[in-house]
Amino acid sequence: MVVANMVVTSLFVANMFVTLGAMTPSNERPSRRERPAKPALTRDGIIQAALAIARADGLEKVTMRRVAEQLDTGAASLYVYVRNTADLHAAMLDEILATVDLTPATAAGPWRQRLAAVLTSYSLVLFANPALAQSAMASRPSGPNYLSLIECLLTLLKAGGVPDDQAAWGVDLLMLYATGIAAEQGALSGRAEAHDEYHALVAALRGADTARYPEIARLADQLVSDGDRLAWGFQAVIAGIAATPR
Amino acid sequence: MVVANMVVTSLFVANMFVTLGAMTPSNERPSRRERPAKPALTRDGIIQAALAIARADGLEKVTMRRVAEQLDTGAASLYVYVRNTADLHAAMLDEILATVDLTPATAAGPWRQRLAAVLTSYSLVLFANPALAQSAMASRPSGPNYLSLIECLLTLLKAGGVPDDQAAWGVDLLMLYATGIAAEQGALSGRAEAHDEYHALVAALRGADTARYPEIARLADQLVSDGDRLAWGFQAVIAGIAATPR
DNA sequence: ACCTGAACACCGTTCAAGT
DNA sequence: ACCTGAACACCGTTCAAGT
Numbered sequence: 024m025v026v027a028n029m030v031v032t033s034l035f036v037a038n039m040f041v042t043l044g045a046m047t048p049s050n051e052r053p054s055r056r057e058r059p060a061k062p063a064l065t066r067d068g069i070i071q072a073a074l075a076i077a078r079a080d081g082l083e084k085v086t087m088r089r090v091a092e093q094l095d096t097g098a099a100s101l102y103v104y105v106r107n108t109a110d111l112h113a114a115m116l117d118e119i120l121a122t123v124d125l126t127p128a129t130a131a132g133p134w135r136q137r138l139a140a141v142l143t144s145y146s147l148v149l150f151a152n153p154a155l156a157q158s159a160m161a162s163r164p165s166g167p168n169y170l171s172l173i174e175c176l177l178t179l180l181k182a183g184g185v186p187d188d189q190a191a192w193g194v195d196l197l198m199l200y201a202t203g204i205a206a207e208q209g210a211l212s213g214r215a216e217a218h219d220e221y222h223a224l225v226a227a228l229r230g231a232d233t234a235r236y237p238e239i240a241r242l243a244d245q246l247v248s249d250g251d252r253l254a255w256g257f258q259a260v261i262a263g264i265a266a267t268p269r
Numbered sequence: 270m271v272v273a274n275m276v277v278t279s280l281f282v283a284n285m286f287v288t289l290g291a292m293t294p295s296n297e298r299p300s301r302r303e304r305p306a307k308p309a310l311t312r313d314g315i316i317q318a319a320l321a322i323a324r325a326d327g328l329e330k331v332t333m334r335r336v337a338e339q340l341d342t343g344a345a346s347l348y349v350y351v352r353n354t355a356d357l358h359a360a361m362l363d364e365i366l367a368t369v370d371l372t373p374a375t376a377a378g379p380w381r382q383r384l385a386a387v388l389t390s391y392s393l394v395l396f397a398n399p400a401l402a403q404s405a406m407a408s409r410p411s412g413p414n415y416l417s418l419i420e421c422l423l424t425l426l427k428a429g430g431v432p433d434d435q436a437a438w439g440v441d442l443l444m445l446y447a448t449g450i451a452a453e454q455g456a457l458s459g460r461a462e463a464h465d466e467y468h469a470l471v472a473a474l475r476g477a478d479t480a481r482y483p484e485i486a487r488l489a490d491q492l493v494s495d496g497d498r499l500a501w502g503f504q505a506v507i508a509g510i511a512a513t514p515r
Numbered sequence: 516a517c518c519t520g521a522a523c524a525c526c527g528t529t530c531a532a533g534t
Numbered sequence: 535a536c537c538t539g540a541a542c543a544c545c546g547t548t549c550a551a552g553t
Contacts, residue, residue, distance in 0.1 A: 064517085064518085086544090086545065086546080087545085087546060087547080088544085088545070088546085096518080096519085097519055097520070098545095098546075098547085099521095099547080099548080100517080100518055100519070102546095102547075102548085103516085103517060103518075107547080108546070108547095157403075157406070157407060160403070160406060160449065160452055160453065161403060161452065161453075163467050163470045164470075165469045165470040165472075165473040170473060170474075170482055170485060171482075173482075173485055173492075174481075174482045174483075174484050174485050177485065177488060178484050181484060187491060188491055190488070190491075191488045191491030191492045192491075192498055192501060192502070194492070195498070195502075196446070196502055196505060196506070199445075199446060199449045199450060199453070200442070200445060202449070203406065203445045203448070203449040203452075204445060206406055206407065206449075207407075207445070221409050224409045224411040226411075227411040227416060228411075228416075231416060235420075236417075236419075237420075238420050238423035238424050238427060239416060239419055239420050239423065242423060242436070245433060245434055245436075245437030245438075246419075246437045246440070248437070248438075250438075250515070252441070255438060255513065255515055256438070256441075256442055258513050259442060259506070259509035259510050259512075259513040260442070260505070260506060262508070262509040262513050263504075263505035263507070263508040263510075263512070264509075266505075266508050266509070266512060267501065267505040267508050269496070269501055310537085332525090332527080333526085333527060333528080334525085334526070334527085342537075342538085343537080343538055343539070344526095344527075344528085345529080345538065345539080345540095346536080346537055346538070348527095348528075348529085349535085349536060349537075353527075353528080354528095
């Protein structure tokens with residue numbers, strides 16, 4: 024508990040509050056010890072601590088030892104609740120998927136816009152936890168929140184009259200795009216050197232040899248142009264799914 | 270050099286051959302030492318050794334210490350040629366991108382088929398080196414081989430009459446899809462537990478609660494059905510790019 | 516049943532000292 | 535300039551011993 028960070032601080036403040044509360048007359052059985060007992064170890068507590076570290080310092084800092092330190096215990100103790108690091112990552116992902124907004128599925132409006140809204144919400148959730156997007160890419164979630172999302176996408180594709188076989192394969196495409204774009208963004212915002220990499224790419228595109236890479240040179244500005252790429256991308260993929268028979 | 274593997278073996282055989290060759294009369298200056306000197310350390314040698322380890326045991330086994338061991342030296346020695354682990358991974362990726370088949374760009378046939386052929390080649394290259402697909406997802410390559418691939422895609426989109434602005438954003442979509450699908454597959458074939466995860470997902474889809482997930486239950490077989498998903502996906506994304514104005 | 520300290524078998528990276 | 539051994543500051547996971 025040497026490193027100061029926001030999580031530790033807020034825990035400390037919370038503990039202070041509890042301690043102060045315990046000193047008011049309304050509290051009948053004050054703890055015998057000065058400092059309140061540390062919270063009992065639970066799977067959920069471990070996942071929350073891990074998520075806090077991931078948001079603050081990136082997924083690569085979510086190590087068993089660091090999570091344990093945050094919870095004022097030893098790494099070995101975590102293995103009662105978590106099988107291994109991969110299990111922890113999967114649990115973290117499942118946890119944040121609960122916050123995806125699925126309400127557009129039953130709202131009014133054109134189905135393509137509603138589908139894009141759900142996908143955008145999913146991408147934004149992963150953007151907010153950029154480190155997890157990469158593990159979402161690599162793992163195969165099968166938790167209830169993931170299933171709800173898939174169900175939601177299938178319902179909207181059906182509402183749009185997309186044939187069943189195209190819809191079934193289409194959800195893979197949509198999820199791959201939504202997850203992939205968040206993973207890319209996650210990599211960009213996560214690592215310090217990623218900005219250098221991005222600028223190296225922009226420089227490479229802008230300064231591309233006109234003879235060897237004529238199209239890149241011609242379209243350099245378009246290639247790196249700003250705009251609502253996310254919305255356009257969703258509409259393009261949706262249109263492709265709807266228009267392409269198997 | 271305790272662990273036996275194919276790379277070590279083939280290096281040994283190669284060394285044997287050199288030794289035998291050195292004993293023939295045609296060789297004027299035989300080495301004073303019995304065993305031939307180990308090959309000089311080069312950046313390319315390091316990358317090749319790293320790729321061999323990645324193919325054999327996965328990217329997570331490509332550690333500085335393991336690559337160094339393979340090359341019969343210490344990890345510290347690699348830092349003369351490689352800045353850090355990320356640099357090594359980027360160099361490995363650039364190396365394999367050289368093997369992508371870009372010839373469909375100038376071949377005969379419908380542009381959509383030729384575009385899909387190039388993308389399929391790219392995906393297959395990443396499939397053959399599954400561990401690198403994930404790092405391709407996270408990093409921003411800007412090497413000459415990457416630029417050639419982008420140039421190729423832009424040329425084919427232009428041949429198809431896709432408007433410049435859609436083509437410029439479209440290459441991102443195509444690359445994201447082609448890279449993402451390989452990264453998924455790479456994760457699947459790379460880790461032992463990934464098969465369990467996949468079967469858990471299939472079981473979760475097949476056994477989905479009919480009341481809660483009616484669409485998943487209805488389409489379970491379609492969702493996990495075999496077929497040329499890669500080709501269909503490329504056609505769908507291409508169609509979407511061509512049909513969706515900004 | 517849960518928790519712990521200690522151990523095992525690893526990592527990436529740096530650096531002074533050698534050649 | 536290149537290479538090396540040793541060190542530093544970490545990892546995940548296991549396990550016997552405690553409560």
